[in-house]
Amino acid sequence: MQRTTMDLWVGLFVLVGIGALMILSLKVGNLNAYSMAQTYTITGNFENIGGLKVRAPVKSSGVVVGRVSNIQFSTKTYDAVVTMNMDSRYQFPKDTFASILTAGLLGEQYIGLSVGGDERMLAEGDNIMKTNSAMVLEEMIGRFLFDKAAEEEAF
C-alpha cells in the first residue's frame, strides 16, 4: 500500500471519527442551537409548564407549526416564559390560545394552539396573552382528594 493512500485513509478515518463525536454532541446530545429555515419567535407565559421540554413541538389542529426554543423562569411575573420558533408559513391571530397538552396518558408534552378571531396577526417577539398551564397529575389528585374531603365535611 502506498504511503500517501494510507495517509489519506487514516486522515479520513480520523475526520469521520471526530465528525461522529461532533454529531453525538450536537445532534444527539443537547449542545444544540436549533433553527428552522424561516421562523419568527413568539413567547408565552405559563403558570406551570409541567414536563414541557425545549424542542417540544408546537401544534395547531395536530399539525406541527413550530418548536419550543427556550424555557425560562421570569422573576418579574413569577411564571415560566416559553419561547417558540414558529414556521413563517403559518400566521396566527393575536388572540390565539396556547395550552400545554400531553400526547397520550404518559406521552410527551407539547403546546397546542387554538386559533382566535382577531384580525391582527402575531408577529416577531409578540407575546401570547391567553395561556393554559399543563395538567399536573399530583395537583389534580390533590384537588380531587380535597374536594372529596370537603364533600364529606359538608355532610
Next chain:
Amino acid sequence: MLNRIVANIQDIGHRVIDSVWRLGNASRFFILVLLKSGTCLRRFSLVIRELYYTGVLSLIIIIVSGLFVGMVLGLQGYETLQKYGSESAVGTLVALSLVRELGPVVSALLFASRAGSAITAEIGLMKATEQLSAMGMMAVDPIARVVAPRFWAGVISMPLLAAMFSVMGVFGGYLVTVVFIGVDAGSFWSQMQGAVDFRFDIINGFIKSCFFGVAITAIAVYEGYDAPPTAEGVSGATTRTVVTSSLVILGLDFILTAFMFRGIS
C-alpha cells in the same frame, strides 16, 4: 485419597501462582510499552500505518453493525413503547442505550475480535519467524518499534470507532422508527436531546471507550509478544486475546458504569 486431595490443592495453588505471574508479567510489559512509547510518538508515521490496519480496516464492521443494532433497537423499542402510547420516546431509548452502553461495549467487542486478534497474530508471527529477535539483533527495540505503535493506534481508534458506532446506531433507529414506521421526527429528536446529557452520557461513553481501547490493545500486544513461537502458540494466543478482552470489557464496563452513573437516574 489424601494424596488426591493434596494433588488437587496443589493444582489450585499452581493455577493461582501461574495467574499472578502472568498478571505481573503483563503489567510489567504494559509499563515497558508506555516507557518506550517516545520513539513512536516522535515518529508518528509508525502509528499512522497501524491506524490504517486497526482503525480504517475495522470501519466496515463497525458501521454495518452499528446500523443494524440501532435498527433493531428502534424496532424493539417501538413495539414495546407503543403499548404505552409513548412511541415518541423511542429516540431516547435508542440514543441512551447506544451512547451509554451499546456503543462503547459492542464496538469494543467487535474491535477485540477484528483488530485485537489481528494484532496478536501479527506480533506472534513476527516472534515465531524470529523477526523480533532479528530486530533486537539490529539494535532496534521491538517493543518501541513494533509493539508501541500498535498499542497507540488501538488506543486512538477505539473511541473514534465507538462514536461512529453510536452515530450509525442512532441513524438506524431513526431510519426504522421515523422513516419506516412514521414516528414524528421532531419528537424523536427532541425527546432524545432532552434525555441525552452531554456530560453524563456522551463524555462518560467516550471515557468508557478510551478505557476499553487501552485494555484491548494492551491484552492483544501482550498475548502476541508472550505467545510461544509456534503455530499452535500463536493461534492459542489469538483466541486468548478475544476471550480475555471480551471478559475484561464486560467487567470493566460494570465497574465504570457503577462509578459513573451512581446516583444519576
Next chain:
Amino acid sequence: MQSETLIEIRDLNFAYGARSILNGINMTMSRGKVIAIMGGSGSGKTTLLKLIGGTVRPSSGYVNVAGQVIHQLDRDALFKIRRKMGMLFQFGALFTDLSVFDNVAFQMREHTDLPESMIRDLVLMKLHAVGLRGASHLMPVELSGGMARRVALARSIALDPMLIMYDEPFTGLDPISLSVIGSLIRRLTDALGTTSIIVTHDVQESLKIVDYVYFIADGVIAAQGTPQEVSESVAPFVHQFVHGEEDGPVPFHYPAQAYRADLNLENNLA
C-alpha cells in the same frame, strides 16, 4: 592477513534452568576469518550465537567482542555494539510487512540520519552485492527461500558490520542456492574485512569456504582445526560427523535399557 583477535570466549557455561547446554567453551576468533561451528542438532550452537549477541547471559565465563565483555554491558552499550554485528537468521527473518528495499534500508533508517537518496544508493549497492538489485520492490512473501536468505544477507551487511553471524544459513536450500549463499559468505567476508561465524551442520558446503572449524557435542568442543585437518582427522567423532556415518561416538540409539530386557525376553528364557 591480520590475525588480530575479535572474539574471545573463555570458560563459557550456559544452562537453561537445570539443563546444561554449554560446558566450558573456549574459542578465539580472528578478524577477517570465516569460522564454522558445527555439531548435531540441539548441541548448543545457536545458543552460542545468542551469547555472542548478548540476547542471553552466560551462567559463568565470558564472551569478549572487540575488547568488551558482552554480558557486563548495559542496554545502551549492548545496542551500540550490536550495530556492528549482523545476524542472518535461520529462515532469513525478513520483516514481512516491509518490501525487500525497506528491509535492507531498515537499519540505515533506524540508526543513521542519512538522506533518503543516499540510503537508496546504499541499499541498491547491498542488493547488487547479493545479485538481487532487480528484486528491490518485491515483498518477502514473493521470494523463494534462497532469495529470502540473500536479501537477509544484504540486510545484515547494511551497516558494514565487523562481525556477521549466520544461523544455519544452508538449511532448506536447493544445491544451487546453497552454493550461491556459500560463496557469497566467503566473498562478502573478504570484501568487507569482517569476521563471519557460521553455525551449521552442513559439512561439505561449509568446509569449502571456512578458515577454521569447531565441533561442538554435548556442550563441549569435541574437535577443532582447519578444514584440511578436519577432513583428514581420524578422531572417531569428527570422522563420523564429516562422513555422515549413522553410528559411532554419536550413537544411533537413544540411551535405553537392554533391548532384550525391554521386550521381556529375559524372563521368558529364564
